[in-house]
Each structure stands twice: as C-alpha cells, then as structure tokens.
Amino acid sequence: MRDVFQSKERGAALLSILMIVAVMSIAALAAVESLGRSIALARLSDERSQIMWAARSTEAVASQSVLQVETLGTQAFGKPTVFPLDRGTIIATLSDASNCFNLNSLGGDAGAPAAHEAYKRLLLHSGILPGDAQRLADTAADWIDGDEETRAYGAEAEAYRRQPVPYRTSNRLMENISELRAVEGYTPEILRRISENVCVRPDTNQTALNIETLKQSNAALLAALFSEVMTLEEAEGAIRGRPVSGWGAIDAFLGLDTISRIAPESRNDAILGVRSGYVRLDANINVGSTRERIALVYKTDAPGTAVLVERRVGAF
Numbered sequence: 001m002r003d004v005f006q007s008k009e010r011g012a013a014l015l016s017i018l019m020i021v022a023v024m025s026i027a028a029l030a031a032v033e034s035l036g037r038s039i040a041l042a043r044l045s046d047e048r049s050q051i052m053w054a055a056r057s058t059e060a061v062a063s064q065s066v067l068q069v070e071t072l073g074t075q076a077f078g079k080p081t082v083f084p085l086d087r088g089t090i091i092a093t094l095s096d097a098s099n100c101f102n103l104n105s106l107g108g109d110a111g112a113p114a115a116h117e118a119y120k121r122l123l124l125h126s127g128i129l130p131g132d133a134q135r136l137a138d139t140a141a142d143w144i145d146g147d148e149e150t151r152a153y154g155a156e157a158e159a160y161r162r163q164p165v166p167y168r169t170s171n172r173l174m175e176n177i178s179e180l181r182a183v184e185g186y187t188p189e190i191l192r193r194i195s196e197n198v199c200v201r202p203d204t205n206q207t208a209l210n211i212e213t214l215k216q217s218n219a220a221l222l223a224a225l226f227s228e229v230m231t232l233e234e235a236e237g238a239i240r241g242r243p244v245s246g247w248g249a250i251d252a253f254l255g256l257d258t259i260s261r262i263a264p265e266s267r268n269d270a271i272l273g274v275r276s277g278y279v280r281l282d283a284n285i286n287v288g289s290t291r292e293r294i295a296l297v298y299k300t301d302a303p304g305t306a307v308l309v310e311r312r313v314g315a316f
Helices: 002-067 069-076 103-107 112-125 130-144 157-161 177-182 188-197 216-226 232-240 250-254
Strands: 081-084 088-096 278-287 290-299 307-313
Touching: 002 069, 002 088, 002 278, 002 290, 002 307, 069 088, 103 112, 103 130, 112 130, 112 188, 112 216, 130 177, 188 216, 216 232
Parallel strands: none
Antiparallel strands: 081 088, 088 278, 278 290, 290 307
16 A cells, blocks of 8 residues: 555656646746847847948948949949948949929929929820829829819819818928829829829929930820920830930930921920939848838939938838
8 A cells, every 4th residue: 555655656746847847848948939039139120220320321422422423424324333231231223313204393383384284294195094184183283282272173172181081182392202192093003104204303393304314114204295296106216216325415316307397396405404413322231131222312403413302211
C-alpha cells in the first residue's frame, strides 16, 4: 500500500515539474517574441529616421541638380542618379514638368475665359464627350474661383452640401492635383484620361510648353493650347516630327507643314518654348527594408534660379 502511495506522489511531483517547465517555456517564448518585436521596432524607427534625413538631404542638393538642366538641356532628363547611403541608396531622376495644363489658370481674371476654352479642348482631345467636357470645365472653375456664382454647368457649395458626406468648394487656387478628386464629375476614369496633361502651379499663369520634351501623350495638350483649329492627329504628327537633335528654335517647329498651314491669328505661338519652366525631381529612397518616394517640383523660368513650388511624399 505504501509503495502505491509513494508511486502516486512521484507521479504528481513529475506532473508538477512538467507544468512548471511548460509555463516557463511559454514565458520564455513570450519574452523572446517581445524582444524580437522591440528589436524590429527599433530597427524600423532607425530606418525611418534615416529616410527622413535622406529626404532632407535630397531636397538640399536637388536645386543644384535642377540648375544643371540649363547647361545639359534635355540630356539631364530621364537618367537615374544613384547616391549611396550607409544602408541604402537614393535614386533620383529629373524630368521636364512644363508640359501640362495649369488648372489654377481657370481662376485667373483676364486670362480665365481663354483658359476655360483651352481646358475644354483638352478634355475633348482626351476623348471626353462635349457635354461632359463643358460640365467638367465649369465645375473645376467653380471650385477654384472666389465667388459662389454657379456657372451654367458648374457646381458651387450648395451642390456639395447635398453629398452623402457634405463639404464645401475650396474657392481658392488648388494646392495639390489630388484636390481634383473632390470636384463634381471627376471620376477615376476621367482622372486617368487627363492625369498626364494637367497640373497645379502656385499662380494662375500657364507655363509655355517645352517643344523639345513633348511626348505623344501630350498631343491633346499641344492641340488644346496651341490652336483651336489644330487636330489631335496634327499635334501627334508635329511631335513625331521632332528631329533627333531637337528643334533648337521655335521657328523650326513653326516651319512644319502642318503648323505653317494654320493661320497666324489662329495660333498661340507664345505658348511654345525650348526650355523648361518647371523641372521635377523624383527620388526613391531605400534604407534597409524601408522605402519612401518624394517628388519635388522647381520653377526654373528665370535663368540661374530654381524655386521649390511643390513637395509630395509617399504614394502618388
């Protein structure tokens, strides 16, 4: 009987020891996981800190890189430059940012009617139906202008107050192209059609197009701003006819058969240029497993100057 009792005691002691070992193992595992999370958070925080300083460094040297466009011309565009970091890289690329319709020109005074008509032509050349083009031009202009008077097909504050989530019109110049998503009628499909040819600049002036960097996707923009009688096909042909070495001068572009056939009074020669009024720098910053994107737009219309007018961080 005593042997049976002692056997049961030994079994209970063994079970207790096993339970203690199990509890200690679980506690040790939790401690290791907690330590791992702490180390991962510390590493991520360190990488984010390095990303932040790398972004500041990029901005600090970007203006000097932008000024190189004056001497290198279009050769400065599209070539990635790699800057090494301790645990990563910055890959920066310059591009021309002149070739776009400044939506804020719709809010100007003297030039607003002409800008409004040019924007409607851009929408039409982008494959948007005439009725929709009129409505989209009016709603964008109503969003920007400083009054509450609704255009024929526009939308002021009252229209937006009837939305499921009410809001108001800005009634001031846009600060970011993403604002267009809040404007009545601008669906994802509309934005996709015009995204490459519209932009937001800090004033109401329309920058001259750089004919040396126009792409086929800018044909609608060229036709809209240069002449009301220019067709999309003619704009595509003019861009396609650019010599390998570039136009060199506006007169060479104006000498094209498709261009010279347009009456001078029907042309807007002043909208053409051979230098960049705006230059954009895109940078991909990689530190460890952390990634960040920044886009900087500089105004370069005056020789020897590069003024930062737009900064975007993250996905865009």
